[in-house]
Amino acid sequence: MKMAETSLKMVPKLYSNKERRDVKHHIKNLYSSSFGRDFEKYTMYKKKRTKIKKMGLTFDFKKNDLDLIKKSKETFLLAFLPTDKQLEAGNDNKQEMLKKEWNETIINVTSLLKDGGKIYIHSIKDGQDVIAFALFYVSTDETEIFVDILAVNPNYQRMSLGSTLLDSLFFEFPENSLIELITNRKDNEKALKFYKKNGFVTRFELSHNLVLVKKRW
Numbered sequence: 001m002k003m004a005e006t007s008l009k010m011v012p013k014l015y016s017n018k019e020r021r022d023v024k025h026h027i028k029n030l031y032s033s034s035f036g037r038d039f040e041k042y043t044m045y046k047k048k049r050t051k052i053k054k055m056g057l058t059f060d061f062k063k064n065d066l067d068l069i070k071k072s073k074e075t076f077l078l079a080f081l082p083t084d085k086q087l088e089a090g091n092d093n094k095q096e097m098l099k100k101e102w103n104e105t106i107i108n109v110t111s112l113l114k115d116g117g118k119i120y121i122h123s124i125k126d127g128q129d130v131i132a133f134a135l136f137y138v139s140t141d142e143t144e145i146f147v148d149i150l151a152v153n154p155n156y157q158r159m160s161l162g163s164t165l166l167d168s169l170f171f172e173f174p175e176n177s178l179i180e181l182i183t184n185r186k187d188n189e190k191a192l193k194f195y196k197k198n199g200f201v202t203r204f205e206l207s208h209n210l211v212l213v214k215k216r217w
């Protein structure tokens, strides 16, 4: 991945126009053949990243960074805050439940790290504040990514941050072929529309859970 990105950047400096075209063509084939990746989608991903950077936001992709995970608490709480409709339906203790859920996540992550496990966090920051993040695990055979939490601060929603974070899982992990996402929010219309738009399909349905899957394009 790193090598391919570097090659793209180096193209303008090293070659004549014709050679640049040849090299770009070669890289394009490389992406759509050996990496099995759609070059157009990769280009769109890079464009979305550039647009987000132009908004003054920064990307921070980390492995086993408990501090960065802890810094994401506020965004988790704000993103999953109950709507007025949910409050009317008697979910007024949801904030407490969310805090509990977050504490459980931190306990799980801490114990996983103690056991030598790996946990990744891809975040987008505004200054020092994490305003969007995806918390995920990679299976030991490295073929599957399990997304634990994906959350975007409500003030920054509908700006492609969530989709770009999802894309980043594929593009930063070229060896992985499948993203699995387990959500216990079957009633979350907004999230379901978002995942459908991002190419996810429902694999199976449990009482309160949906397992959504996206294969490598």
Ligand SMILES: CC(C)(COP(=O)(O)OP(=O)(O)OC[C@H]1O[C@@H](n2cnc3c(N)ncnc32)[C@H](O)[C@@H]1OP(=O)(O)O)[C@@H](O)C(=O)NCCC(=O)NCCS
Pocket: 079, 080, 149, 150, 151, 152, 153, 156, 157, 158, 159, 160, 161, 162, 163, 164, 182, 183, 184, 185, 188, 190, 191, 193, 194, 195, 197, 198
């Ligand atoms: C779901 C969530 C992650 C989406 O993040 P986002 O950055 O706002 O999403 P994007 O801007 O990338 O949206 C991409 C597409 O998804 C769909 N979408 C996103 N939010 C939507 C909404 N509120 N209503 C309908 N469609 C929506 C749209 O098709 C959108 O494309 P468009 O803006 O061109 O119409 C964000 O709303 C969130 O954090 N929600 C609360 C937490 C949550 O539910 N997480 C997932 C559950 S596990």
